[in-house]
Amino acid sequence: MKFGMFVHWGPVSLKGTEIGWSRGREVPIDEYDNLYKNFNPTKFNADEWIKTLKDAGMKYFVITTRHHDSFSIWPTEFSDYDITATPYKKDVLMEMKKACDKYGIVFGTYYSICDWKHPDYPLGSPGGKTKKETGDMEKFIPFIKGQTKELIEKYNTKILWFDGEWEKPWTHEMGLDFYDYLKGLDENILINNRVDKGRKGMEGITISNEFAGDFATPEQRVGTYDIENPWESCITICNQWAWKPNDKMKSLEECLFTLIKTVGGGGNLLFNVGPMPDGRIEPRQVERLKEMGDWLDKYGEAIYDTKGGPFKPNEQLASTRKGNSIYLHLLNFNQNNFEIQFPENIKIKNCSVLNGEILNFEITDKLLRIDFPAEQKELVTVVKIECDKNVENLQSIDLK
Numbered sequence: 001m002k003f004g005m006f007v008h009w010g011p012v013s014l015k016g017t018e019i020g021w022s023r024g025r026e027v028p029i030d031e032y033d034n035l036y037k038n039f040n041p042t043k044f045n046a047d048e049w050i051k052t053l054k055d056a057g058m059k060y061f062v063i064t065t066r067h068h069d070s071f072s073i074w075p076t077e078f079s080d081y082d083i084t085a086t087p088y089k090k091d092v093l094m095e096m097k098k099a100c101d102k103y104g105i106v107f108g109t110y111y112s113i114c115d116w117k118h119p120d121y122p123l124g125s126p127g128g129k130t131k132k133e134t135g136d137m138e139k140f141i142p143f144i145k146g147q148t149k150e151l152i153e154k155y156n157t158k159i160l161w162f163d164g165e166w167e168k169p170w171t172h173e174m175g176l177d178f179y180d181y182l183k184g185l186d187e188n189i190l191i192n193n194r195v196d197k198g199r200k201g202m203e204g205i206t207i208s209n210e211f212a213g214d215f216a217t218p219e220q221r222v223g224t225y226d227i228e229n230p231w232e233s234c235i236t237i238c239n240q241w242a243w244k245p246n247d248k249m250k251s252l253e254e255c256l257f258t259l260i261k262t263v264g265g266g267g268n269l270l271f272n273v274g275p276m277p278d279g280r281i282e283p284r285q286v287e288r289l290k291e292m293g294d295w296l297d298k299y300g301e302a303i304y305d306t307k308g309g310p311f312k313p314n315e316q317l318a319s320t321r322k323g324n325s326i327y328l329h330l331l332n333f334n335q336n337n338f339e340i341q342f343p344e345n346i347k348i349k350n351c352s353v354l355n356g357e358i359l360n361f362e363i364t365d366k367l368l369r370i371d372f373p374a375e376q377k378e379l380v381t382v383v384k385i386e387c388d389k390n391v392e393n394l395q396s397i398d399l400k
């Protein structure tokens with residue numbers, strides 16, 4: 001699917017500070033834990049959110065159902081600290097799920113393992129730096145199992161995106177057990193590697209296959225080229241995960257290059273927005289996402305259903321491939337010819353600008369030279385190289 005929407009949202013949006021982390025830091029604990037009483041997103045419209053996602057060219061959705069701050073955005077049997085306690089009351093999660101079904105979007109849920117508020121979880125705010133007298137993982141585990149069962153059985157979530165696994169109370173054994181439990185409820189559910197203890201820092205890769213998890217989770221960075229192991233970079237459209245007024249937003253160039261380098265490296269991009277306390281996604285963010293969607297409308301063939309490479313991405317280019325075609329994504333390319341080393345034993349049948357003009361090309365000494373009729377001025381020039389055979393298993397090429 002290659003491109004999805006991540007959403008970090010909850011009562012904390014009323015403060016405009018970071019979800020979970022600002023509890024007991026920028027916002028006193030007592031104030032933070034009472035924000036829900038004023039959480040009334042009267043302009044929330046699930047249909048609009050998912051339409052925004054669809055128009056951005058995204059294919060799947062992952063929403064924070066319960067972050068480190070413990071607030072559950074759905075009516076849950078296992079806690080009173082949930083959406084029904086707010087003045088809004090409505091099951092926003094079910095509305096999101098229904099809108100996803102309507103638009104053909106895969107529905108997924110973020111769920112934090114650590115809980116800095118729950119009395120049974122041993123660590124507390126700020127940032128897991130305090131200890132609770134009442135901590136007891138034996139009691140806490142049935143709580144997270146019960147809640148995730150609701151997400152699977154009632155909301156039919158297809159992705160469980162865990163987080164907060166790095167803290168001491170969570171162990172490898174617990175991770176394995178939880179993973180098996182969830183796959184027992186739905187064998188087709190996708191589970192990220194943060195269910196277990198095998199994640200290597202913000203690089204997010206799984207350090208060895210004795211650890212559970214279906215995909216790796218590089219955070220706030222494009223993952224390293226890897227076409228063997230599934231991975232997904234999670235990156236914010238602004239700086240903060242949750243909404244922050246006037247947060248600095250990425251330019252269209254940054255957004256597109258991030259997507260292209262991620263996909264060119266073999267990964268997916270889970271691109272995050274933080275909706276406002278009234279329930280709307282900021283109009284400027286909606287607009288930026290639409291610009292990405294407009295680009296994907298034209299060049300989606302070179303993104304969706306592709307494999308990364310064979311050329312490893314660098315500052316000048318990324319490449320993707322599908323069947324007999326290699327797509328070169330030339331970033332800020334402003335010349336009228338281009339040269340690149342090209343694998344022997346592959347014959348090129350045709351070179352063209354994707355959905356555009358046929359290009360003259362020539363191969364001499366393993367060097368492919370492509371000529372453009374005029375200097376290129378687009379942010380990205382996508383060249384489609386059609387070969388005489390399937391290129392999906394060609395060896396990766398490091399251009400340096």
Ligand code: JFZ
Nearest residue numbers: 008019020021163164166219234241
């Ligand atoms: C985690 C969350 O804490 C964050 O709020 C967001 O949900 C993201 C997708 O995942 O990111 C982290 C995890 C750990 C640290 C910082 C951010 N850390 O240990 O500093």
